[in-house]
Amino acid sequence: MSDDAERLFTGLTCRIAAQDSEGRCAIGNWFSDPLTRPGWSNDRGEDRHKKQLQGYGHRWTFQWNGLSYVEDVAAxxxxxxxxxxxxxxxxxxxxxxxxxxxxxxxLYGRRAPLQQESGVTR
Incomplete structure (x- = not known):
């Protein structure tokens, strides 16, 4: 893993419970939406827990089915x-x-509902 990739993963790990004070994004420990946006928060399907990380060196792909919203992770x-x-x-x-x-x-994940803007520009 390259040094820059390691910094990104360290950043992701350190921000697992991050929530923007202005309510624009939140990771919610990968199992909830602290901003309680409408959508699939009550989804109890088994595949909501699937996560996959693949890569080598400086190119990595992280894919998941459940929370958190992909915009929130990027933000x-x-x-x-x-x-x-x-x-x-x-x-x-x-x-x-x-x-x-x-x-x-x-980052491949579900999108946040359009009513709520994230901290990342689309």
């Missing part, structure tokens, strides 16, 4: 003041990409 890594310094996110259509130096972390 927790990039939004001021809680984000990883110099990390940037972009919406790539079917996923988000977070970049830091030579590292790219592709």
């Amino acid at each position: 927790s890594l990039t939004a001021s003041p809680v984000g990883v310094f110099d990390a940037i996110a972009r919406d790539a259509g079917d996923h988000f990409e977070v970049r830091l130096g030579d590292a790219t972390l592709r």
Whole structure:
């Protein structure tokens, strides 16, 4: 794993319970939505717990089926003041990409309901 990729994963781990004070994003420990947005919070399906991480060196992909919303994860890594310094996110259509130096972390997860804006620009 490259140093920049390690910084992104460390940032992700450290922000697992992050919640923006202005209510724009929240990770909720990967099992809840602290912002109580409408949607599938009560989904009790088994595949809501599936998570997969793949990659090598500076290219990684993280995919999951349940909470947290993909916009919230990208924002927790990039939004001021809680984000990883110099990390940037972009919406790539079917996923988000977070970049830091030579590292790219592709995030595939469910989208937040449109009524609530996240800290990442679409």
